[in-house]
Amino acid sequence: MREFGYQRASDVAGAVALLGADPDTRFLGGGTNLVDLMKTGVERPARLVDIRELPLGEIESTADGGLRIGATVTNGDLAAHPEVRRRYPALAQAVLAGASGQLRNMATVGGNLLQRTRCGYFTDVTKPCNKRLPGSGCPAVTGDHHNHAILGASENCVAVHPSDMAVALTAFDAVVHYETADGPGESPLGEFYLPVGDTPHRETALPPGALITGVTLPPAPVAAHSRYRKVRERASYAFAIGSVAAALDVRDGVVHDVRLALGAVASRPWRAGAAERVLAGAPATTDSWTAAADAELAAARPLPHNGYKVTLMRNLMVAELTRLAEEAAR
Amino acid sequence: MSALATRKKLLMALSTSSVITLKINGEKHTLPVDHRTTLLDALRERLDLTGTKKGCDQGQCGACTVLLDGRRGVACLQLAVAAEGREITTVEGLADGERLHPVQQAFLDLDGFQCGYCTPGQICSAIGAIEEHAAGWPSAVTDDVRPEAGPPPLSADEIRERMSGNLCRCGAYNSIVQAVARAAGAASGTDPVPGASVHGVTDSKETVA
Numbered sequence: 001m002r003e004f005g006y007q008r009a010s011d012v013a014g015a016v017a018l019l020g021a022d023p024d025t026r027f028l029g030g031g032t033n034l035v036d037l038m039k040t041g042v043e044r045p046a047r048l049v050d051i052r053e054l055p056l057g058e059i060e061s062t063a064d065g066g067l068r069i070g071a072t073v074t075n076g077d078l079a080a081h082p083e084v085r086r087r088y089p090a091l092a093q094a095v096l097a098g099a100s101g102q103l104r105n106m107a108t109v110g111g112n113l114l115q116r117t118r119c120g121y122f123t124d125v126t127k128p129c130n131k132r133l134p135g136s137g138c139p140a141v142t143g144d145h146h147n148h149a150i151l152g153a154s155e156n157c158v159a160v161h162p163s164d165m166a167v168a169l170t171a172f173d174a175v176v177h178y179e180t181a182d183g184p185g186e187s188p189l190g191e192f193y194l195p196v197g198d199t200p201h202r203e204t205a206l207p208p209g210a211l212i213t214g215v216t217l218p219p220a221p222v223a224a225h226s227r228y229r230k231v232r233e234r235a236s237y238a239f240a241i242g243s244v245a246a247a248l249d250v251r252d253g254v255v256h257d258v259r260l261a262l263g264a265v266a267s268r269p270w271r272a273g274a275a276e277r278v279l280a281g282a283p284a285t286t287d288s289w290t291a292a293a294d295a296e297l298a299a300a301r302p303l304p305h306n307g308y309k310v311t312l313m314r315n316l317m318v319a320e321l322t323r324l325a326e327e328a329a330r
Numbered sequence: 331m332s333a334l335a336t337r338k339k340l341l342m343a344l345s346t347s348s349v350i351t352l353k354i355n356g357e358k359h360t361l362p363v364d365h366r367t368t369l370l371d372a373l374r375e376r377l378d379l380t381g382t383k384k385g386c387d388q389g390q391c392g393a394c395t396v397l398l399d400g401r402r403g404v405a406c407l408q409l410a411v412a413a414e415g416r417e418i419t420t421v422e423g424l425a426d427g428e429r430l431h432p433v434q435q436a437f438l439d440l441d442g443f444q445c446g447y448c449t450p451g452q453i454c455s456a457i458g459a460i461e462e463h464a465a466g467w468p469s470a471v472t473d474d475v476r477p478e479a480g481p482p483p484l485s486a487d488e489i490r491e492r493m494s495g496n497l498c499r500c501g502a503y504n505s506i507v508q509a510v511a512r513a514a515g516a517a518s519g520t521d522p523v524p525g526a527s528v529h530g531v532t533d534s535k536e537t538v539a
Contacts, residue, residue, distance in 0.1 A: 003346035006365045006411050028412060035368070035407045036388050048365075050412050076401070080467040082477040089475050096470040100495020101459055103389060105401040106408070236470065236494035 001038050005047040009054060012179050012213060018049045020181075021209045027051050029072060029111035032103050037116060041125045042132060052108070056213055059083065065219035071110030071212045075099070075165065078109060088217060090226035090245045094168035097230040100237050110212035112165045113176065113192070114204065117267075118239055119159035120144060130156045131200040138200075141303065147241050150300045150309045152266040157200030158303060160264050161193065162239050164230060169215060170269035171245040171261035172223050178210040185210065193268030200267070222249040222257040225328060229320050230263070231312060240264035242309055244316045248324035250284040258321075260296075262313055272296045275317065284325045286318065293317040350414045354379065355423025369413045370394045370405035373420060381421040381450045385497070392496035395451035395458075396420050402458025404495075421450035424457070433457050433513040442509035444500030452496045452506055459492040460484075460514045484514050 009015030019025050024046040026034060037043040056070035059081050067083060078084060079095035099107065121127045121139050128136035140148055140158050148158040166189065174189040187205050194202055206212070217223075226247035232238040243263035249256045258279045260272035275292035282288040293314045300310045351360045352372065359377055370387070373379040373396075385393030387406045394405040397419035424431035433456050436442065443449040463484050468475040471491040472482045482488055489507045498506065 001366045004365055005344060005346055006348065006409075008412075028409070030407075031409060031412065032389060032404075032407050035409060038366075039388065048409075052412065076462070076467070079475075080462075080465070085468065085475045085477050092468065092475045093470070096468060096472075096475070100392065101462065101492055102392060102395055102402045102404045102455060102495045103407075105398075105458070106403045236491050 001041070002044045002046065004038075004045055006050065007047070008050040012054055012056070012211065015049055015051050015054060016179050016181055016209065016211050019209055019211070022047065023208070025049060027110075027211060029108035030074065030103075030106035031111075032099070032107045033111060033115040037123070040123060042116070042123060051110075051211065056110075062216060062219075067217045068214055069109055069217070070214045072108045075104035075107045075109070075112065076101070078165075079104065086224070088168065088172055088220075088223045088226065090171065090223070090228040090247060091165070091168040091217075093228035094164040094230075094243075094245060097228060097240075097243070098164040109165070109215060112163055113169075113189075113212060113215075114206075115162060116203075117159040118162050119148065122159060131159060131203075134199075134201045144305075145303045146305045147239075147264065148303060148306055149266045150297075150302045150306060150313075151262075151270055152196065152268070152299075153301070154196045154198065154200070156198050157196050157267065159200070159267060161266065161268050162264075163269065164228070164240060164243060164263060167243055167261045167263035167269040168226075168228055168245040169217070170271050171226070171247060171259040172217050172220050175216045175218070176206075176212060177214045177216065178206060178212050180207050180210045184213070189215070189269070190271055196267045203267075220247070220259070222247045222259060225249060225324060226259070227320055227324060229316060231316065242312045242316055244313070244320050246317070246320040246324060248284075248321060248328065250325055250328045253284055255279045255282050255284055255288070260292075260317065260321075262296075262317075265300075265309060265313060272317070274298070279321075284328075286322065289318040289321040289325075290314075292321070348411050350411055352377075352410065352413060352418060353416070354418045355420060363410050365409065365411050367410045368406055369396070369408040369410045369418070372410040373405060379420055379422055383447055383450055385448070385451075390497075391448070391451075392455055393448050393451040395454040395496065397454055397458060400458075400461070402455050419454070421453060424453065431457070432516050433460070433509070436509040436513040436516070437506070440505050440509040440512060442502060442506045443498075444502045448496060448498045448500075452493070452498065455493060455496045456506075456510045456513065459489070459510065460517055463488070463492065463514065464518065484511065486511070489514075 026045040028048040028050045056072040079092045085092045121129045177186045228245045230240045230243040245261045247259040262270040275296035278292040278295045347364045349362045383393040385391035389407045466481045469491045489510045
């Protein structure tokens with residue numbers, strides 16, 4: 001590991017000032033991803049600014065009935081919070097589906113959004129990777145890609161975003177708030193992650209030197225009727241091979257409101273907008289769920305070894321919408 | 331900020347090492363560390379607290395689990411310099427004199443181990459898991475996470491999920507689940523949880539032997 005300087009920030013402005021515009025400096029939150037990547041040489045910062053003690057550890061209701069979640073709230077505290085569990089149960093379920101109890105107690109909301117892909121070529125510094133070393137190539141396209149993207153990928157990168165939390169946040173139209181030396185800014189999570197194109201190394205719309213200060217969730221009554229379902233290669237403590245965050249409000253047998261987002265299928269949490277459009281005002285029937293899933297997956301471009309994901313995601317969407325509709329009917 | 335604090339910050343910015351004070355098991359230890367030192371390596375290599383074990387060293391096996399401010403975490407991904415100011419509890423700090431912590435006693439009574447290498451991490455993790463459950467935290471196998479649903483019973487499935495961050499290559503999982511169930515039952519004053527006796531193995535090893 002490269003040697004590095006260490007500073008602890010006590011306020012947001014100070015943290016932003018300490019980082020400056022230095023591309024060799026990183027903010028340190030829980031460290032569960034950054035420290036791991038530093039050990040393997042994927043990340044080689046010259047300086048860390050520790051932000052864990054910043055006053056960003058609260059979850060508060062907003063005036064409009066939503067929630068504001070501070071950037072240094074741990075995954076553990078987020079999933080345990082009564083208002084998260086009551087108003088956005090799929091978010092609590094998504095967080096609980098990720099990592100282990102130990103890691104959830106360390107990892108933070110801000111860090112979760114900025115965690116890096118677990119693509120084996122990205123994490124192995126002896127291999128080419130356009131995300132880690134722009135222009136070096138993408139061995140995954142012809143190599144091991146059984147858990148890679150089926151949506152929104154490019155020939156330059158087929159890695160998937162690893163977060164469960166961000167899938168639920170995307171379904172609920174979360175907004176990312178950040179601070180820069182020039183003042184605060186915000187970005188809807190749906191626009192926060194950049195398209196892959198030919199710049200897979202550019203992952204987010206976060207300005208250089210910006211510090212994520214928190215995430216807001218707008219009020220969404222439909223979110224009280226939501227679920228997160230994750231499929232993985234073992235029963236617990238593994239990254240998803242596919243996941244769905246779904247919320248459904250059925251009135252008089254017709255879809256009144258619906259939210260759908262997919263995980264482990266793209267370089268970013270994938271909002272299933274095409275499926276949502278099919279479902280708007282549609283009868284709450286299996287035919288509707290199937291038509292919606294097919295509409296979303298029409299854009300899927302699977303690779304030779306991950307075609308199973310198209311079937312998996314179709315089944316997942318139909319199953320979760322079916323279950324939510326059954327719960328609504330009770 | 332005082333001039334001294336400002337100067338200290340600037341020096342730390344330039345330096346790649348610091349003199350830090352760690353509070354471990356109620357005792358303060360002051361030592362110089364290269365910033366690259368993890369809490370795990372500081373405990374084992376610098377402070378002779380070798381109860382905490384190094385397994386994968388990348389946050390995947392749980393052998394290095396300790397309690398940080400009372401919550402379980404992995405020491406291999408925790409930089410020592412960033413642990414300054416926190417209350418660190420290792421397996422060495424659990425017993426009350428000669429009297430073992432109830433979770434330690436339960437692991438001993440129910441054979442919650444074979445080779446013992448993962449055990450300190452299992453025990454620290456179990457203490458954290460039992461407290462998280464007692465505080466009403468749901469898990470990934472909790473059917474209804476809404477607070478109105480109330481806390482889930484600590485079934486074998488709940489224990490397995492909550493302990494999934496601790497690997498045991500000997501495969502002592504059945505006994506570990508029983509030990510956690512018994513310790514949790516003792517902590518809450520209730521009987522061991524139904525369902526924690528798995529695969530026909532009864533709760534008490536003594537009666538089996």
